[in-house]
Amino acid sequence: MLSLFHWLASTHMSIALRDSQWAFAIIEIFHLLALALSGGAILYFDIRLLGWGFTSQSEKQVARSLMPLAIVGIAAMIVSGFFMVASGPVRYYYNPAFRLKMYLFVAALLFHFAVQWAVSRRRDDRQIALPERIAAVLSLLLWFSIGVAGRAIGFV
Amino acid sequence: MPAVQHFCEWVSSTGFSIALRKSIWAFPIVESLHVLGIVLLVGSVALLDLRLLGYIMKHEPVSKIAHSVSRWTWAGFALMFVTGLLLSAAEAAENYFNLAFRIKLALLVLVGLNPLIFHLTIFRSVNSWDLSNVIPWRARAAAWSSLVLWAGIVVAGRMIAYIH
Numbered sequence: 001m002l003s004l005f006h007w008l009a010s011t012h013m014s015i016a017l018r019d020s021q022w023a024f025a026i027i028e029i030f031h032l033l034a035l036a037l038s039g040g041a042i043l044y045f046d047i048r049l050l051g052w053g054f055t056s057q058s059e060k061q062v063a064r065s066l067m068p069l070a071i072v073g074i075a076a077m078i079v080s081g082f083f084m085v086a087s088g089p090v091r092y093y094y095n096p097a098f099r100l101k102m103y104l105f106v107a108a109l110l111f112h113f114a115v116q117w118a119v120s121r122r123r124d125d126r127q128i129a130l131p132e133r134i135a136a137v138l139s140l141l142l143w144f145s146i147g148v149a150g151r152a153i154g155f156v
Numbered sequence: 157m158p159a160v161q162h163f164c165e166w167v168s169s170t171g172f173s174i175a176l177r178k179s180i181w182a183f184p185i186v187e188s189l190h191v192l193g194i195v196l197l198v199g200s201v202a203l204l205d206l207r208l209l210g211y212i213m214k215h216e217p218v219s220k221i222a223h224s225v226s227r228w229t230w231a232g233f234a235l236m237f238v239t240g241l242l243l244s245a246a247e248a249a250e251n252y253f254n255l256a257f258r259i260k261l262a263l264l265v266l267v268g269l270n271p272l273i274f275h276l277t278i279f280r281s282v283n284s285w286d287l288s289n290v291i292p293w294r295a296r297a298a299a300w301s302s303l304v305l306w307a308g309i310v311v312a313g314r315m316i317a318y319i320h
Contacts, residue, residue: 025318029311032194036310040199044225053224057216065213069206144192151188 005089017087024087031080038073041066042143045116049136051129059132063120070116074109097156101149108142115139161252168249176246183246190239196232198306200225208291208299217286218295222279256315263312267305274298 008014017023047053048062057065085092092098115135167173176182206212207221244251251257278294285292 022318025315029314032191032310032314033307035191036194036198036306037202039195040203043195043199043228044203047228053228054221055224056220057213061216065216069203069212147192148188151184151191155184 002093005093008086008089011086014086014089017083024084027080027083027087031077031084034073034076034080038070038077039143041069041073042112042139045070046136046140049115049119049132051133059119060122063116067116067120070113092153095153095156097149097152101146101153104142104146104149108139108146111135111142112139164248164252167245168247170245173245173248176242183243186239186242186246189235190243193232193236193239194310196228197236198232198310200229200232201302201306204229205299205303208295210291215287218291219282219286222282250320251316254316254319256312256319260309260312260316263305263309267302267309270298270302270305 017027044054045062045066048055048057048059054062085098115132119132176186203212204218204222204225207214207216207218213221244257274295278292278298281292285295
């Protein structure tokens with residue numbers, strides 16, 4: 001894995017990103033805009049599971065209508081995040097906050113979208129209150145901890 | 157505006173501002189809460205805008221979505237406003253001269269006018285177009301300007317840290 005990060009650091013793209021004065025700022029801005037989009041879509045699915053909003057629609061409907069937005073937003077986060085890492089791969093490799101963030105991200109991605117996909121594939125609009133509320137709280141905690149770990153990358 | 161500049165310099169000289177600026181943890185924590193506010197506020201606003209433009213939840217009345225997102229929008233606004241004031245106070249003297257900061261303030265005024273005009277005019281007649289496929293052009297214009305302005309605010313806000 002380390003050699004992969006070293007290879008990435010040696011690419012022209014990575015060198016150009018490091019030398020550019022504005023590249024990192026621009027990529028960071030895209031990361032933030034994508035966060036607002038994906039964060040909003042994910043948050044509102046969890047809010048619906050908790051029964052705190054969009055209650056005029058079934059959970060299945062909300063899961064379906066927010067899915068494309070969540071996927072586009074997360075894809076934009078991954079792409080912009082990749083370029084942020086590419087600007088200093090070896091530095092990120094040794095950053096414990098970055099590693100923690102990646103583990104949490106994989107966990108959140110699998111967990112959240114497994115739940116949202118399952119809800120969107122329901123045959124009927126039935127509600128199962130308690131397990132869904134627990135899932136929503138878990139999802140929110142996971143995404144929130146990713147934000148905290150992400151912010152910590154610049155400080156450790 | 158010398159008066160404003162003096163005020164900013166005075167804010168910067170207060171013990172509170174110095175403590176915030178010099179602290180290891182307080183500033184990044186306030187900054188993180190500010191970003192959490194972005195998700196709540198801009199995420200909510202974007203959902204309503206995307207509905208007005210017909211990209212999501214097309215079969216759901218606009219008024220119901222507006223009602224569902226409004227309390228989270230306000231919660232996000234409160235969080236952003238309080239943390240934004242703290243961040244501004246921590247570096248008030250520098251911010252006064254920061255072009256990105258000035259642009260951000262101007263955009264914030266515009267983005268505040270947008271929902272004001274929207275709610276006082278076209279949203280009053282929401283009952284007549286709540287479920288229609290073609291939303292009145294003034295509502296669509298409001299949605300586009302809201303999306304563009306909020307994106308501009310995020311851009312200008314992030315740039316504050318990059319220009320001196």
